[in-house]
Amino acid sequence: MTQAEERETMELDVLFIGAGPANLCAAYRLMRGIEAHNEKAQAEGKPAIEPPTVLVIDKASKIGNHNLSGAVVDPVAFKELFPELPVEEYPFITPVAGDKTFNLISATGKVQLPAFLLPPAMHNGSNFYIASISELTRFLAKKCEEVGVEVYTEFAAVDFIRDGGKIAGVKIGDKGLDKEGNPSENFAAGMDLLAKITVLGEGTFGYLSQQLISEFNLDAGANTQNWSLGLKEVIEIPVGRVKKGEVIHTFGYPLDMSTYGGSFVYAIEDNVVAMGIVFGLDYVNPRLNSHELLLQLKKHPLIASIIEGGKVVEYGAKTLPEGGWWAIPQLSVDGAVLVGDSAGILNAQRLKGIHLAMKSGMLAADRMVQAFANNDFSAKALDYRADLDACWAGKELHLARNVRQGFHHGLIPGMILTGLHMFTGGAIPGGRATMPPDHASLKHAAGYGEWTPQATDVNLNLDILTDVYKSGSIHNEHQASHCKIVDPEKC
Numbered sequence: 001m002t003q004a005e006e007r008e009t010m011e012l013d014v015l016f017i018g019a020g021p022a023n024l025c026a027a028y029r030l031m032r033g034i035e036a037h038n039e040k041a042q043a044e045g046k047p048a049i050e051p052p053t054v055l056v057i058d059k060a061s062k063i064g065n066h067n068l069s070g071a072v073v074d075p076v077a078f079k080e081l082f083p084e085l086p087v088e089e090y091p092f093i094t095p096v097a098g099d100k101t102f103n104l105i106s107a108t109g110k111v112q113l114p115a116f117l118l119p120p121a122m123h124n125g126s127n128f129y130i131a132s133i134s135e136l137t138r139f140l141a142k143k144c145e146e147v148g149v150e151v152y153t154e155f156a157a158v159d160f161i162r163d164g165g166k167i168a169g170v171k172i173g174d175k176g177l178d179k180e181g182n183p184s185e186n187f188a189a190g191m192d193l194l195a196k197i198t199v200l201g202e203g204t205f206g207y208l209s210q211q212l213i214s215e216f217n218l219d220a221g222a223n224t225q226n227w228s229l230g231l232k233e234v235i236e237i238p239v240g241r242v243k244k245g246e247v248i249h250t251f252g253y254p255l256d257m258s259t260y261g262g263s264f265v266y267a268i269e270d271n272v273v274a275m276g277i278v279f280g281l282d283y284v285n286p287r288l289n290s291h292e293l294l295l296q297l298k299k300h301p302l303i304a305s306i307i308e309g310g311k312v313v314e315y316g317a318k319t320l321p322e323g324g325w326w327a328i329p330q331l332s333v334d335g336a337v338l339v340g341d342s343a344g345i346l347n348a349q350r351l352k353g354i355h356l357a358m359k360s361g362m363l364a365a366d367r368m369v370q371a372f373a374n375n376d377f378s379a380k381a382l383d384y385r386a387d388l389d390a391c392w393a394g395k396e397l398h399l400a401r402n403v404r405q406g407f408h409h410g411l412i413p414g415m416i417l418t419g420l421h422m423f424t425g426g427a428i429p430g431g432r433a434t435m436p437p438d439h440a441s442l443k444h445a446a447g448y449g450e451w452t453p454q455a456t457d458v459n460l461n462l463d464i465l466t467d468v469y470k471s472g473s474i475h476n477e478h479q480a481s482h483c484k485i486v487d488p489e490k491c
Contacts (some may be wrong), residue, residue: 013052022340023201026361064134070274091139097245166334232276405433
């Protein structure tokens with residue numbers, strides 16, 4: 001029997017790839033939307049929608065395992081999705097209890113910026129909340145299961161199933177392959193999941209999402225998507241350094257004037273903080289070392305005064321789509337739709353994307369309800385871009401449409417452009433700012449000195465291998481590599 005013949009098939013109505021905030025909100029909203037549609041249809045004597053078979057899959061071993069504690073969340077989407085719940089029942093840790101921004105002008109110096117100098121979009125008041133994204137996704141997954149959604153873990157989608165020019169589902173990856181990709185004694189063939197609608201909420205730079213965008217040329221007419229890389233640690237610290245709910249943001253050191261980015265410290269508890277650094281991948285220095293940047297940041301007096309004597313308990317890293325409004329691709333094809341980070345829906349100016357990801361999922365779900373009512377799963381039927389543009393999420397993204405591009409030219413030009421945005425509502429001469437692909441910014445290494453390694457220790461200033469261990473990444477050393485070189489000529 002061949003591997004292909006061993007594959008089982010499951011037929012579904014809707015398949016969600018990725019159990020992040022966007023997809024989980026979409027799945028929940030879909031089920032509640034069909035319920036509301038059917039109640040109205042019954043009252044009006046019209047046909048009801050047959051309750052759909054809905055499945056959310058995620059490659060992690062448990063929901064939330066590929067997320068990390070510590071984010072500041074705007075609760076606006078939660079209030080829309082769960083209007084019946086008091087805010088105390090939302091999966092948040094604590095309201096923001098103080099918001100400070102510093103310019104780290106050197107390895108030892110700092111200047112605190114008064115609030116009036118910051119754009120309103122960058123203020124974090126007591127109406128925002130610090131949350132663990134892991135706990136947030138577990139909360140949403142439970143809500144989905146309560147309304148009849150199935151949620152499966154350890155299911156990694158590796159390719160689309162196509163029916164002519166439309167997407168008809170995905171193939172789940174085989175398990176038990178050796179380093180050469182051949183079946184081992186533990187081999188188990190993956191499944192073929194067939195669906196009328198496949199929703200891609202894989203997160204940033206999703207494997208299938210990027211394949212879909214490329215195959216269907218969905219980014220035609222859009223700006224090039226640009227990215228940042230974020231590194232985050234959760235650190236246990238002595239009590240008395242911070243107050244639970246305190247939020248600190250910085251810019252400047254250890255980044256140079258040409259590199260976009262900054263750092264953050266969020267007090268999850270009186271003795272636990274989430275801290276990290278985010279920087280644009282359009283940096284020019286080819287010798288830039290992300291882990292060394294994190295170590296340098298932790299030794300700045302402002303940060304050291306908070307975390308000194310502490311112990312790292314978690315670590316994680318991820319990319320962020322920061323192209324913004326102009327870089328959002330076409331959101332649907334026949335049989336499939338993009339949501340959340342997979343669609344590039346994030347506000348770099350506010351340093352927030354969770355509420356936008358949730359809203360994108362909700363808008364996609366509303367379109368799906370109508371798709372089932374009309375038995376039409378075409379790209380046009382699933383496209384929620386007009387709905388996004390018309391709602392608060394689209395207006396928020398539109399206001400910040402040209403901010404990130406200004407920082408491509410350096411910190412000072414970016415700050416000037418951000419200031420202009422406060423008065424023009426995002427309008428600039430020419431109307432639309434662009435950026436080249438991130439990799440095009442790199443200069444030759446000959447012009448830059450070698451990086452001086454920072455001293456490490458066993459508790460706080462960890463080496464990169466220990467940090468990766470703290471991320472909880474576990475894999476079989478003899479399995480096939482998940483990294484594929486698409487074009488060996490370029491790598």
